[in-house]
Amino acid sequence: MDPISWTPNLSTIGFAALSYVTYKLARQAIIYLLPSKLARYNRTGNNWALVTGATDGIGFGFCQELCSRGFNVILHGRNAEKLAKRAQELNAAFPERNVDTLILDVIGVDESIDSVAQQVRDITGNNGKLSILINNVGGELRTSVTLDTLTFADVNETIDKNARFMTQITRVLLPLLSEGEGRSGLVLNVSSLSQWGLPYVSVYSATKGFVDTFTRALEAECNAEKRGVDVMALRVGQTKTPGYDVDSNLFVPLPRPLAKAGLDRVGCGEVIVWAYFWHWLQGISFEIMPRWILMRATVAAMMDMKRKGQEKALKRQ
Numbered sequence: 591m592d593p594i595s596w597t598p599n600l601s602t603i604g605f606a607a608l609s610y611v612t613y614k615l616a617r618q619a620i621i622y623l624l625p626s627k628l629a630r631y632n633r634t635g636n637n638w639a640l641v642t643g644a645t646d647g648i649g650f651g652f653c654q655e656l657c658s659r660g661f662n663v664i665l666h667g668r669n670a671e672k673l674a675k676r677a678q679e680l681n682a683a684f685p686e687r688n689v690d691t692l693i694l695d696v697i698g699v700d701e702s703i704d705s706v707a708q709q710v711r712d713i714t715g716n717n718g719k720l721s722i723l724i725n726n727v728g729g730e731l732r733t734s735v736t737l738d739t740l741t742f743a744d745v746n747e748t749i750d751k752n753a754r755f756m757t758q759i760t761r762v763l764l765p766l767l768s769e770g771e772g773r774s775g776l777v778l779n780v781s782s783l784s785q786w787g788l789p790y791v792s793v794y795s796a797t798k799g800f801v802d803t804f805t806r807a808l809e810a811e812c813n814a815e816k817r818g819v820d821v822m823a824l825r826v827g828q829t830k831t832p833g834y835d836v837d838s839n840l841f842v843p844l845p846r847p848l849a850k851a852g853l854d855r856v857g858c859g860e861v862i863v864w865a866y867f868w869h870w871l872q873g874i875s876f877e878i879m880p881r882w883i884l885m886r887a888t889v890a891a892m893m894d895m896k897r898k899g900q901e902k903a904l905k906r907q
């Protein structure tokens with residue numbers, strides 16, 4: 591075959607591929623300009639959101655943002671004193687909103703978690719309704735370590751904190767979320783860049799893969815069953831929080847702007863979405879760069895994190 595006759599075909603293929611990639615990226619970028627549809631879950635003005643891991647970091651950021659957008663909030667955590675202090679802060683900043691707390695350690699939960707449904711009903715009362723569950727609690731206990739240096743308890747705690755508790759509390763609260771007319775509830779699961787499968791945080795990384803798959807499956811199930819509950823996952827990159835002590839910059843936001851960005855994505859039409867525009871831009875590199883380059887960069891970053899952690903620990907001594 592005459593090789594010259596191939597030239598236009600290859601150009602056409604190249605142009606088509608470029609157009610497709612441009613279209614895909616533009617479609618994703620537009621998401622960051624769309625208005626949030628969060629208000630659809632508070633039509634009565636007396637709706638409640640429950641945020642897990644709400645005493646600090648991104649969880650508390652979600653609580654501040656939800657109150658500022660007219661929701662009553664239930665803060666979940668394990669420390670009664672810290673919960674009371676955070677509830678007071680919200681009451682002072684948003685006196686027109688109702689704020690309550692739910693105390694429960696996420697490590698090693700048992701069947702008693704079923705009683706959370708009644709506890710939530712008691713808080714929301716007859717006139718109110720739980721319409722949002724944000725599964726935020728999570729994080730790694732020990733970063734930058736190899737799997738075999740973790741103990742039996744370390745592995746279980748990481749799985750409990752990031753996957754098991756989230757699944758159980760969603761199971762328990764789904765009936766409450768689906769009460770009412772039309773689109774009555776939203777489950778928002780906090781995922782992570784780590785779901786790509788990162789070294790030195792292998793268990794944590796895998797639990798975030800669980801979060802993504804659980805989100806997709808539950809979203810499809812709620813749709814098929816016409817539960818009136820929307821299910822989404824917010825993918826999060828580096829954010830400066832008490833649990834992740836790094837310097838803040840454009841690519842490393844503070845917790846409240848991250849939470850605000852996450853709530854702004856509600857109703858964008860995607861089941862899993864990067865919460866924050868600049869994290870999305872970073873995420874593109876994971877789509878297009880060869881995995882071996884990314885893994886080299888990740889290993890270097892993990893070693894750097896380990897070194898800085900050790901230096902900080904030495905200074906504290």
Ligand SMILES: NC(=O)c1ccc[n+]([C@@H]2O[C@H](COP(=O)([O-])OP(=O)(O)OC[C@H]3O[C@@H](n4cnc5c(N)ncnc54)[C@H](OP(=O)(O)O)[C@@H]3O)[C@@H](O)[C@H]2O)c1
Nearest residue numbers: 643645646647648668695696728729782828829831833834
């Ligand atoms: N920060 C990041 O860079 C980043 C990146 C990607 C994804 N994420 C995800 O974002 C979410 C929030 O992360 P974060 O950095 O904001 O976390 P954080 O600052 O460590 O805060 C975690 C919250 O969870 C609570 N918590 C921890 N262990 C608990 C337990 N056993 N029982 C009940 N509550 C418990 C903490 O309460 P106490 O105050 O009692 O400790 C705190 O309120 C997590 O799902 C994390 O995986 C974070």
